[in-house]
Amino acid sequence: MPSAKLTFCGAARGVTGSCYHLALDGVELLVDCGIFQGAVGDDDADDVNRRPFPFDPARLAAVVLTHGHVDHCGRLPLLSRRSDGAFRGPVLGHPATLEIARIIMADSAKIAQHAHGDPLYDDGDVTDVARHFQPLKGYRDRRTVGPFTIELFDAGHILGSSSVRVSWRDPGAASGERAILFSGDLGVPDAPILRDPNRAWDPERHTVDWVVTESTYGDKLHPARAEARRTFREVVERATADGGKVLIPAFALGRTQDILYELDRMIEGGELRRIPVIIDGPLALSATQIYRRHPECYDADAMALLERGDHPLELDHLIEARDPKASRRAVAQHGPAIIVAGSGMCNGGRILHHLEEHLGDPRTDVLLVGYQAARTLGRALQDGAREVRLHRKSIDVRAKVTTISGFSAHGDRDALAAWHAALPRRDGATTFVTHGEERSSLPYAQLLGDRFGARTVVPSLYDTVELG
Ligand SMILES: [Zn+2]
Structure with missing residues (x-):
């Protein structure tokens, strides 16, 4: 059984441009396709957004969105823009996420119209990609894409925000399957309107081999x-x-x-x-x-x-x-x-x-x-x-x-660590710490190692790892 490959196409040693590419048996899946903002290392975000993707959009079987913030969905219209080989597969997500992504992408196209230079995409591109939106029924609904089974869990960050569990059969594994969980952005416990990030995991059904976790405030504590x-x-x-x-x-x-x-x-x-x-x-x-x-x-x-x-x-x-x-x-x-x-x-x-x-x-x-x-x-x-x-x-x-601080939509260091601790992980599991500046991601990775004995990696942009 060949192993899956995971490539970090955004939000690696930075907070914007979330985009993860997963490939197995010739089937390719994307989790998020966000826009870069500000600076990306020494490069201007606008230049990085205009780079070709490090994969062929036409080969993607599906895209799964964790939530509708622009740094998680803002590059989506670029996938279906290329006339030579454009993405035609479904865009999956919580129904609220897809509704939000639609208005956020349209707003992003509107802003681009008024900006200097060639706009990244226009409203027509947004309409094109939105045709492929296929909402799941909600949290805990499962969807199969090739060898992958996809399931969403509440991430408590904004309406519809999800952590995404992707699993696949592997007869070589003791459990018969392999699984990775993408945290998405994790909300603050006890925030208004929304439920807290999911912690009600069933070890029989939800244990994972790999975690990709955000670390926006991996070095900070919020006031209560x-x-x-x-x-x-x-x-x-x-x-x-x-x-x-x-x-x-x-x-x-x-x-x-x-x-x-x-x-x-x-x-x-x-x-x-x-x-x-x-x-x-x-x-x-x-x-x-x-x-x-x-x-x-x-x-x-x-x-x-x-x-x-x-x-x-x-x-x-x-x-x-x-x-x-x-x-x-x-x-x-x-x-x-x-x-x-x-x-x-x-x-x-x-x-x-x-x-x-x-x-x-x-x-x-x-x-x-x-x-x-x-x-x-x-x-x-x-x-x-x-x-x-x-x-x-x-x-x-x-x-x-x-x-007034304390209205953050992202959990602080202790909330992130408590979320990670509650997640059932198999022996030898690895946690990839992403979606944070190095000053957050590095100390947070260290903390997960010191406090919970977790094996952690802080990937760089475009790194590929074998999941096997
Ligand atoms: Zn967000």
Whole structure:
């Protein structure tokens, strides 16, 4: 029996571009096909995205998506783009993941249209690849592709997010099979709306020989979620008392729904007076609609609310600003309001119009709930800039700026390690540590070895390993 081969085509010693290629008996399978962002080693991400894949897309039997973030699905349209030999197989995933991937890829094509240079792909390419979408029934549904059996498990990161177990028969193995589990991105236990990353493994059916695990925060510990919630509530309460605006720059997918959920809890619980909440942006609104359509992904708390007739993502005072006209109305609206808009780091998007209008007002509060990368406007505000440039204008910052950490969508070091410890692994199993900068992946690999005696490898981009 020939052994399977695994190639790391992304997110190796970096966090973006997730893409893993698995080959056995002439059958090829891809897990994720994400876009690279920022820098990849010494190279510009845009150049790396334009490189030919280290495999032939036409030979792929299927692609499986772990979730719909752009760094996991953003290169998918490139697979079916080549006229000489394009991918024609099914794209498999949780139904919610495929719905999210569709809007994320369309958004990515829209952004590319407005960027300089030749766009990576266009909306036609997105439509082409979306024709191949074949949702599984959900978690625990199994699908066979050639020699491979594929099964999804809840990863608790964003709606539909999955860990993917791939197994195949091997008469030479004591168990008669071999199996590898791709963690996907792993969420934070006890985060709102979603269930925790799966830990209910059945050793009879789920034991694996190899693990590919993310390590985004493999070297960090998050503040407790409860503490983040408390701070968030206090700041919003204080901020709305003076009748000013509360501006929350947030990622359209995941973070916006988290914030909406927390606000709904506070308003319904009487902790916050009823003031308008505005979600400004078509992507955030579409993502929220997909969240509303998939209550089967909710955790017990969110389900209990739903059963009581209080939809956790529907607020009485919610204003949905989808088109630019509605956005302009939202910017000009008088009186107190909480405004959630992208981008999460204020380096583009509709939040800029709100900042331009309200940063000069001392009654305004800016709440930073996500990571702010260097050289973004969000970071400048976080660092206490008193003057910023926006739309070629200089603006005095009189607004209060508050940072709340603890709303991460990725589990921290201890959450990752606890997830790994719960997973049934066969003797001699190897764990590949990916999806993390070296400063996270290397110490995390070390920790898995020291604490659990795990055999670990931190692969580099385009490394191929034999699974045998
Ligand atoms: Zn993700």
